[in-house]
Amino acid sequence: MSDPLADSAERLFAAHAGKDVIHAAENGVFPQALWDAVARAGFTAALLPEHAGGVGATAAEAMALLRIAAAHSAPIPLAETMLAGWLLAEAGLPVPQGVLTVAPVRVSDVLTLRRTEDGWHLTGTASRIPWARDAAAVAVLAEGPDGPTVALLRPDGFTLARHGRNLAGEPRDTMAVDTALATDAVAPATFGPTQLRAAGAAVRTVQIAGALSRALSLSVQYAQARVQFGRAIGKFQAVQHNLAVLAGQAAAAxxxxxxxxxxLAGGLDPLRVGAAKARAGEAASIAAGLAHPAHGAIGFTQEYELHFATRRLWSWRxxxxxxxxxxxxxxxxxxxxxxxxxxxxLTAA
Amino acid sequence: MQALTFATPPADAGAEALRGEVRRFLDDEMPGRTPLQRAASWSGSDPAFSRKMGERGWIGMTWPKRYGGHERSALDRYVVLEEMLAAGAPVGHHWIADRQSGPSILRHGTEAQRQHILPRIAAGACSFCIGMSEPDSGSDLAAARTRAQRVQGGWLVNGTKLWTSDAHHADYMILFCRTGAREGDRHGGASQFLVDMEQARGNGLTVRPILDMRGAHHFNEVVIEDLLLPEDALLGREGDGWAQVTAELAFERSSPDRFLSAFALLTEAVRALGPAAPERAAVAIGRLASHTLALRRLSRSVAGMLQAGEDPALQAALVKDLGNTLEQDTVETVRLLVDAEPSEEDGSAPLAAVLAHLVMTAPSFSLRGGTREILRGIIARGLGLR
Structure with missing residues (x-):
């Protein structure tokens, strides 16, 4: 299948998201060269409408890019930047350049907006925020006096109460917010926290499909190359059947x-998003549980790259x-x- | 390995208009049928129902009009199959003919065979059985020993077929047998024949019932002793039987009959649990629905790929393996959510009856159309491991 956009993404991530880059990112070095290449290619703007700086890509094209990035374990906030840009654009707010992220991401976290004499004031704490430490801006879906409200928050408006990471080593930080905001940084939201959660679930579903395809291809390649008992282990029926089940989970994802x-392209129906995230999450669990035994001990090492995929699956699910x-x-x-x-x-189109 | 891809199912607004038409038909035709009857799904046979579907143009939908078909898209056909199966409509009479025998005749048959048989299938008036398995040849179809020998005026057939569903009513059988030497290739020397069952029964072909463990009669043993088939009974080319039968199986493996066999039980569970069911039940029912939605997507994708003339054999095997797993999971999930002891006895509650039916038929889901182990072997080959 030849798709110029997907092909160029494959080349870009193959060139810029190598093992060293991923390890360095996990050790706290933001992969600037990779990010710059992705931004230059227009991938970070792929989910934006054209009037908000988009590149005229469809939602399907944007999600294909995200899936490919995930298949390469690219350690960058591409999903979060897409999501934040989309949230800001939906509310009619400007979409800044650079790394973006969204808050809150946990159901129990609430950020509250109240009116002041000359604008707004935003307060609250939000945990597990992806890449908050690197963000040029955070798209916040806050509780406002008139319901859900979107706020554009700059780094000078919050402090980092905690530098955390998920199992894959991706930044997940706790933000403490207590800041004044100008009127042009705030706009009514067209939807509430449930839809933001659904949009987040939708992008994670796409990422799981990408990481799972990587776990499958690594497992198949390893089973073809690794020789035991005088033949490639992929010639053993027990191994073949486990990999067939793994392929089924990759298909489901x-x-x-x-x-x-x-x-994501239309309405964020919770039934469809929920079914997608739940099915992909289950696939992630089963697949990681088959990819590791297919590799034996080498798959359990830091040196070999399987864990880049499986630790993402265990986080994103x-x-x-x-x-x-x-x-x-x-x-x-x-x-x-x-x-x-x-x-x-179930059969509604 | 080749990247695993499933094409996005093509959008088809016409197919969704058709869906409404099928639902109205089902609303008219299905009210008298009990949940237990619905649970039989495509194992339930009703020739009158099949004729009505034929009148609507819902059998042989994708075939050329000159053979009684309707030249509709694969997705139109998908919509009809899905609605029929989800409603538990008794489509068994024409199911095999529509799914695989008709397409095989269309692909490999002579003009005379097509004209003689396809319009009758499309009218819902003609049923087929599949003469593949034998006593020593189940998953290993290439081990088939039934043999057709060329004689004056035709072919003389001897052998035994086994597990032949509906051989006792079917109008035709597509018979897979040996016609020549394997000559080093164990897939060589095989051919397919169209057997007119009406003529054959009692003239060299004997059908003996085999009751399944529920006591129901679907399976048969078909003993063939000096059955004389006319020259023109050969389907396709002599010696091409293996390639033909493999293509036929791809049609058999991806359609919604491979993941909706337990849908009647899901429906009855939803009825019994009601909207105020505990969270544990909502999560478990939701999981079955999530799996169903993902499988619909995959199955529609394969329908689109077949329509585009691609060969999605790997994808079809994946759909069937995932689908059969869901069907069997549905039974095990539902029994833990409801307070019902499975029973098909008269007077049983509908849920208990449907549960009993599915507990007892579920083992067949991962046998028919290729065992789970055979499918996983096909998938492994598609991944490049064999």
Whole structure:
């Protein structure tokens, strides 16, 4: 399948997101060269409408880029920058250049906006914020006096209470916010925290599909190359069947990513996003549990690259809602539809 | 390895208009059918229902009009199959003919065979059985020993076929057998024949019932002793049987009958649990729905790939393996959510009856159309491991 945009993304990440870059990022060195290349290629603006600085890409093209970045374990906030830009653009706020991220990302965290004489004041604490330490701006979905409100927060408006990381070594920081904001940095939101959570779940679903495809291809290559008992281990039926199951999970994750992409392009239906995130999360768990045994001890080392994929799978499956949370949302919708509504609900185009 | 890809299913607004038409038809036709009858899904046979579907143009939908088909898209066909299966409609009479025998005849048959048989399939008036498995040849189809020998005026067939579903009613069988020497290639020397079952029964072909563990009669043993087939019974080319049968199986493996077999149980579970079900039940039911949605996507993708003339054999095997796993998971999930002891006895509650039916039929889901182990072997080959 030849797709010029996807091909150029494959080349870019192959050239700039090598093992050394990923290790360095985990040790606290922001991968500037990789980020600059991605920004120059227009990938960071791929989800933006053209009037907000977008590059005329479809949501499907943007998500394909994100999937490829994840397949290369690119240690950059591409998903978060896309998501933040989209949130700001939806609210009609300007979209700054550079690294962007979103807050809050945990259900229990609330940031509150109140009016002041000459503008707004934003307060609160938000934990597990991706790349807050590197962000040029944070797109905040706050509780305002008139409901959900979007605020554009600059680094001088918050302090980092904690520098954290997820299992994959990606920054997940705690922000403490207590700052005044000008009127032109605040706008009513067109949706609430549930939709932001769904949008986050949608991008993580796409990323899981990418990392899972990497875990599959590494496992297949290793099984073809590793010789034991006088033959490649991939010639053993037990190994073949485990890898066949792994391929099935990769396929399911691809389907989930497509569903998430469709939902992101129109309406963020919680049933579709929830089904996608939950299915991809389950696929991540099963697949990581098969890719590791296929590799044996080498897959458990820091030197070999399988863990770049599997540690991402183990992190992303829990971010923006795990399987229990989203299957619960789907299940409630199904039970509310009842036996006669079930078929139309699941087969709606 | 080649990257695993599933093409995005093409959008088709017409297919969704058709969906409404199919639902209205089902609303008219299905009310009298019990949950237990619906649970039989495509194992349930009703020739009158098949004729009505034929009148609507919903059998042989993608075939050329000159053979009674309707030249609709693969996605139109997908919509009809999905709605029929999700409703538990009794589509068994025409199912095999529509799914694989008809497409095989269209692809490999002579003009006379096409004209003689395809319009009747499309009318819902003609049923098929599949003469593949034998006593010593199940998953290993190449080990088939039934042999057709060229004789004056045709072919003389001897052998035994086994697990032949619906051989006792079917109008035709597509018979896979040996016609020549393997000559080093164990897939060589095989051919397919169209057997007119009406003529064959009692004239060299005997159908003996095999009851399944529920006591139901679907399977048969078909004993063939000196059955004389006319010259023109050969389907496709002599010696090409293996390639033909492999292509036929790709049609058999990706459609929604491979993941909706337990949908009647999901429906009854939703009915029994109600909207106020505990969170544990919502999560478990949601999981089954999430899997169903992902499989729909994959299955529609394969339908689109078939339509585009691609050969999605790997993708079809993946869909069937995931789909059968979901079907069997549905049974094990639902039984832990509801207070019902499975029973098909008269007077049983619908949920208990449907549960019993599915507990007892679920083992077949990962046998029919290729065992789980065979499918995983096909997937492994697609990954480049074999």
């Amino acid at each position: 691809l389907a989930a990513a497509d569903m998430a992409t469709d939902a 829990d971010e923006f809602g795990n399987e229990a949370e989203w299957n619960g949302v789907v299940g409630r919708a199904v039970l509310a539809a009842g036996p006669d509504g079930l078929r139309p609900l």
